[in-house]
Amino acid sequence: MRSEADQSQPQTVEDEIAELERRLEVAKARLAATKTAEETLLPLTPSSPILQTQIPLGASSHHFLLLLADSALPLGSFAFSSGLESYLAHCRRASSFPAFLGLSVSSYASTTLPFVLAAHRNPADLIELDDALDAAIICTVGRRASIAQGRALLSIWDRSFRSALPANPCAATAQVLKDFSALMRPSTSTSSASNELPPASAHLGPLFGAISCLLGMTLEQTAYVFMLSHVKALLSAAVRASIFGPYHAQKVLASASVRHGIDEVVKREWNTKIEDAGQSVPVMDLWIGRHEMLYSRIFNS
């Protein structure tokens, strides 16, 4: 590759150092990710220690954990009901929110959670993971929701989180997100015109995994918060669809069944490879896909 003459040039040597440093950081990140993966391969206990780390509260990772778990995120999630509105229209009197909640959590975990976990374990794969998920979300309405929320999260990263991170612990991974944002820019103007596949779509799942990793959250925290946010979004949709009031929503959210439900799906998908991620509730694709057929609707999905 490089000749002797090239190596004598200071610029080339500097470039090489930069390249080697980048590779060192990627390798370190990979090692760290493998270590976390190994630790967490042990069976998860029902009360997985989301907040039980030795770091004092107020450390930056806790600060960001609370930010990511905030119900304002994913930004704009209030516009989506993940099929709830369509389910109510299809099942009418036979509909039951607890039943839908269970189906939705199972379906969302089996299709998307493996991508979140994979992106957290190895953020350098973000672009490939985004592309693979783009190939796997079949339903138009579901794709729209996933991309809208993913782009919102990416902007939050760009505008807020990135600069707020204390000492950048993992510059290589941050670079991945920078590259990713760069890929996004041209696609917005040209992709719709041509038939070419966009280089990146910005689906929520992989971005959430990669950003959580950068913000110092553990793999368990990431998986739990990701699924909990989905439950919260569903509950908030249910309140706005007048299924029940906000007090009942808090009751459902606090219930042991939601907690165990999330633990169970996280455990189920912990070692699922992304090639094996798939729809576990096929009828969910029909409900979400037929959302466009509703005569009146208050949500985008």
Next chain:
Amino acid sequence: MNSPFPQSFSSPGEGHLIVHLRPPSISALSKITFQYPLKLISPSPSANQPSILVFLLTYGGGLVGGDQVYLTIDVLAGARLSIATQGYTKIFKSPERDVITRQHLHVNLYPGAGCCLLPDPVQPFAESVYEQVQDFTLVPDASLCLLDWVSAGRTARGEDWDLWGWTGRNEVWVRGRGGEDGGKKRLLLRDKVVLEGDREGVGNKGLKKKMSGLGVFGTLILKGPLVEDLASFFIDEFTALPRIGAQDFRSQERREQDSGVLLTPRQVWRQARLEQEKEDGLLWSVARVRGCTVVKFGALTVEGGRSWIGSMIKEEKSIGRHFGESATMCIR
């Protein structure tokens, strides 16, 4: 002592099909090999049929627990192949949960080639464990029509998603035609369904609840110039579906007036189909994903699903034109 017979290249369950275009323009098989439990039959082609028909069969009409089938198909430039079955692909019960019955279909489509798979549904019996992978690698101008559907089991015997496990994965990969990205494959579509049966001792019928009363669930994947018309047809029909929850605000007078308007044959057909969809509890949706068109549908019974997909494909007619009427024999 040397065996007088030619050496067998394939191991159990393996098969290989190669279809090429013979002048003037007849698709013909240049290779057909298979091993138990896989069986392939091709009726001798007639002069004017647009594609060669091959029946994908298994000895005994099904796959016994632990059977492995691995079929490779190459459809060479310009050739067309249609695949059919003779009845359900039955998946018999497995002795243990970790004994997995597998079927792997690996298809390569070359420039201008077409492949149409419209089989009968897979019928997983109670306590069966099945894994299916169907991957298609095609160049941008090759065409694919793939129907993949699964039933609730032997409903006449009271089975209702009593299987132990079922996974189906359909992948479409595209390969550039030389040039800058020649030879490099890119994943266009990965459609995967994972049905997990109830664990032992948990009698809560979880999977049955997840299937919400559906007796059959299917996916139709369309890609390429030969099926472009069919894909647009599905999109148009989906857009033409009546809105859910819409009400008829017309007056009685106006309604009578409107009913006197002469309908086109397509509208008459659509109205009859919509009635039938309601009766069969048929739900469907269609999406364009990265150059592929994917139709998903579910119905209360296999026959309801079969008559719907058959009616759609027959009404549009292009499959019959490009692949021959025999290509659609399983959905009639």
